[in-house]
Amino acid sequence: MRRDLLAFAIANVVALAWALFALLQPWVGADPDETQRAIAQRYVPFALVLAACGTALVATVLSPERRAAFLRRHFAIYLLVPAILFPLSRGEALLNGQIGAIYLFAIALWTAHALEGMWHVVANLQDARAALLLAGVLLVPFLALMPYHRAVMPTASDEPHYLVIVQSLLADRDLDLKNEYDSETYRAYYPDRLPDRHIIQVGEAQFPIRDLGLPILSAVPFAIGGRLGVEAFMCLVGAALAAQLYLACRDLGVAHRAAFLGTAIGCLAHPVLTYTTQIYPELLAALAFMSAARLLRDGRAASAWSLAGASALLGVLPWLSTRAILIAVGAGLVVAYCALRPLDRRPATMAARAIAAAAPFVVFVVALSALNWRMFGLFMPGAGYYVVRDQQQVLTFAPQVGALGLLFDRVFGLIPRAPIFLIAAIGAIPLWRRGSSATLIALLLGWSAYLLFIADIAYWWADGSPPSRYLLAGIPLVVVALAAGLEQVLARGGAWRAAAAVLAAASLFIGYVYAALPDIRYDLALDVRASGSEGALFTFLGRIVRPDPALLAPSLVQAAPLDLAMGALWLVLVVALAMFGANKERRQP
DSSP, rough: OHHHHHHHHHHHHHHHHHHHHHSTTOOOOOOHHHHHHHHIIIIIHHHHHHHHHHHHHHHHHHOOOHHHHHHHHHGGGHHHHHHHHHHHHOOOOOOHHHHHHHHHHHHHHHHHHHHHHHHGGGGGHHHHHHHHHHHHHHHHHHHHHHHHHHHHHHOOOOOOHHHHHHHHHTTTTSSOOOOHHHHGHHHHHHHHSSSSOOOEETTTTEEEEEHHHHHHHHHHHHHHHHHHHHHHHHHHHHHHHHHHHHHHHTTOOOOOHHHHHHHHHHHHHHHHHTTSOOOHHHHHHHHHHHHHHHOOOOOOOOOOHHHHHHHHHHHHHHHHHHHHHHEEEHHHHHHHHHHOOTTTOOOHHHHHHHHHHHHHHHHHHHHHHHHHHHHHHHOOHHHHHHHHHTTTHHHHBOHHHHHHHHHTTTTOTTTTTGGGGGGGHHHHHHHHTTOOOOHHHHHHHHHHHHHHHHHHHTTTTTTSTTTTTHHHHHHHHHHHHHHHHHHHHHHHHHHHHHHHHHHHHHHHHHHHHHOOOOGGOOOOHHHHHHHHOOOOHHHTTTTSSSSOGGGGGGTTTOOOHHHHHHHHHHHHHEEEEEEEHHOOOOOOO
């Protein structure tokens, strides 16, 4: 094995040296766009180094015979370097998206290559090692996508306002954002003057309305690398989430390959892949939620340390997002149950477990409330949103519209952008039948409470940011159910595998389109209502796919009777898939 890896390392050094020599030659474009020059001269070598490291990582777990073929196949990726350079060398007028599409296709090809290598051995690996290896493989496309997104897409919507808070913490050591907005220091990551300030005026001070968890955690990455440092941090969060998702699937008895496939597809499709390049707290909230649920996997036998860890992670959720408090409430009930049952323990043991389960959560919530009291004079989490409650309607108490919209809406829904998650319905009931573990119950209660709340929010679509933002914090349950559903599909074979392959291909293609053309991710509900638009994604897909796929999805933003009826039909389909999975359960050998 050492000889193979040494030969691989030498060959990569030679190939990378050739790529760098070719990329830095003056014949690369007569006068290429700055973004295209950056792709050719910086991003391609960066991606090649990442790919080489990822291939070496996977090669360490392969058999000698398979390793040799795997390493040889790796070098086919270098053949795409001339495909990137050739149009530039001819001085052709190209859009950034066209060059980016080739660059991202090479990354997608390498990702498929690495995952195929893991597929053959994942069942022979220890769960922890497989999880870390999968996280390492997925980190490559996350990081390789990051500089391209930064080059072609400025921060948008709430993103710059989170970074303004970070700048205030680093420069002034306070949360008064007046200096940062007045001096326009945000122009380092935003191309123009911000049209508004996301602040609450308290006397002369301007305090942030946004939640503070993400800015605090991003302070060190921003100090190191600015916006790029924070986006790299989000990529690491995405990789850590992938590892936790795989381990959760294994904790719940999902077979190795199904857990591997479900986690990989779930993290390479929208919304996880999309939000690794976004500066929003929901991806962090998903990681905290998943990690807390996994700490409860021993149920009533969970140690005091596990209870304390889960409690602390749930206590972090209100810092990350006021909406995520509902996740903390749902999962917190399971923490309390695991701590207090059975009731026949010694009083000292019961008291110690109760303190371990409650104290960290209370400390985090009290600290947040005290900080809000210092800023706004209100001792409560989410005080900023409470202060401005009269300026914007929050709750509509219409979950039947919001829930259907979050799942099936043409412009903002999850399923039209990642139809593979329909397979999660097939795995839902078989997953429950395997044993209602504390992890699964925590995921279910946290997700249910959260979904009910955000379905009642008047602006459930969260426009201005990429779709499914509000669903992202609860995505762990959906990905785990997807893995369980894929286990059922793999066991059946035939037409079921073909259908799942089509759904997976559609989901991954949409994730690729969103990555290559990030500007089409930003639709506005007001425009949809005024024009009846089918959204930028389906406008793009409608030019290359017939019949127009937008015809299959309702518009719950408009919520006309026909749209509600179509949404109900989609819900009936999901229920039917769940019943089918319950009646035809077959476990993979």
